[in-house]
Amino acid sequence: MHSFTEENYLKAIFKLIEQDGDGVTTNAIADRVKTKAASVTDMLKKLSDKKLINYRKYQGVSLTSKGEKVALNIIRKHRLWEMFLVEKLDFKWDEVHDVAEELEHINSEKLISQIDKFLNYPKVDPHGDPIPDKNGKFQIQKSKPVSVFKQNDVLIMTGVVDHSAAFLQYLDKVGIALGKEIKIKNMVEFDKSLQIIINKNTPIFISNEAAKNILAIKKIKCG
Amino acid sequence: MHSFTEENYLKAIFKLIEQDGDGVTTNAIADRVKTKAASVTDMLKKLSDKKLINYRKYQGVSLTSKGEKVALNIIRKHRLWEMFLVEKLDFKWDEVHDVAEELEHINSEKLISQIDKFLNYPKVDPHGDPIPDKNGKFQIQKSKPVSVFKQNDVLIMTGVVDHSAAFLQYLDKVGIALGKEIKIKNMVEFDKSLQIIINKNTPIFISNEAAKNILAIKKIKCG
DNA sequence: ATAATATTTTAGACTAATCTAAAAATATGA
């Protein structure tokens, strides 16, 4: 098993990737786990030795599939416990976080599968965040900025962060709208702009700034 | 708050006192918390500094009322969690111990009071052990050998450990029977024999061997 | 392109809890 602390680092890294994509920085992690950058570096070496993250000095980190599995399991437990506290023990949705932070580290397969059953297999927690199933798969996807996805991902546009008229008019002009398919063809290293294909049309470029403000989910593979 | 480890030591000491009375030995604790005597000595110093135990080198330990309070709270949490696992999550009574060992260290007043309510304020856990209430009082007392009680305790005799005819005849002869009041007048240091008063009659002496085989509970003060 | 700034890593130290081996205290028993 992994230590309480290792689990917290993996969870922090997972959430940072979810927010900002791969290449998570030492300082960002230090912020999230409320420690100093030097301590983070030590832990990154340890997690890397255990093949839980991909780490090269000064280059930022990403999770290996092994590390992602661990992180997803912690998140699953956290969200199921939050659900339990609200549904069964009359906690308010804003009271549950700190207790769930502790409960998520309890080690028992049976405990968590029984809680899941007891709650009738919920798909989202009290904050509306999706709960991964026991295989680490989300039944419901949360929309994320286009900027966090990877080359060759195929997405469905679901919303915007910036609701300004100017931005919406821009989207209209380039042909991005709710429900449209967006395939990420390429990412330009220099300015992080993206070459994308909308509904199989001719590729276009959008800036990193634009990509950060367009929300999307991964398209589910059919067949 | 106290560390996970400190809590485990306090719980171990509490249980040893419950079994054998005050003056718990270093080795007995080492056995229970599965560590070495040297480690126990270190921890005893720490707990003593924090005024959680009474400790004099080589003399064995007892709990201060502060320490007992902490121990009782851990035991309360442990037993409520066991109850929850069996009643609500379909655990077998022999599957719950290890998980409850982890859950008992979760820090949340509200969590445990809500679990208590959810279970409708149970008085005993799935193993039949009494559950202390939030003030650390047992609503139901577990019978313990007379040998573990202290001077001036007033008890009610509830049973025996040794069911042999010889022992029962001896009890009959000295006037000890189910329901009789036993007041502990004095304990002889030399052989640990007890001077007791049965139903306010003339004091008699019983051996430590006998005292270990007579079960009793503390008499509840009326009025 | 280079100087200034910011980020990240290294080096070395600290704490809590643990261990082994040796010393000290206590208990046992002829």
Add this chain to the structure above:
DNA sequence: TCATATTTTTAGATTAGTCTAAAATATTAT
């Protein structure tokens, strides 16, 4: 009572996680 055995404590080392301060690397802005 005095030697022996047992128990407990001390001394010194180890591990996980943390810290500060200094060095190395990367980024930014002129």
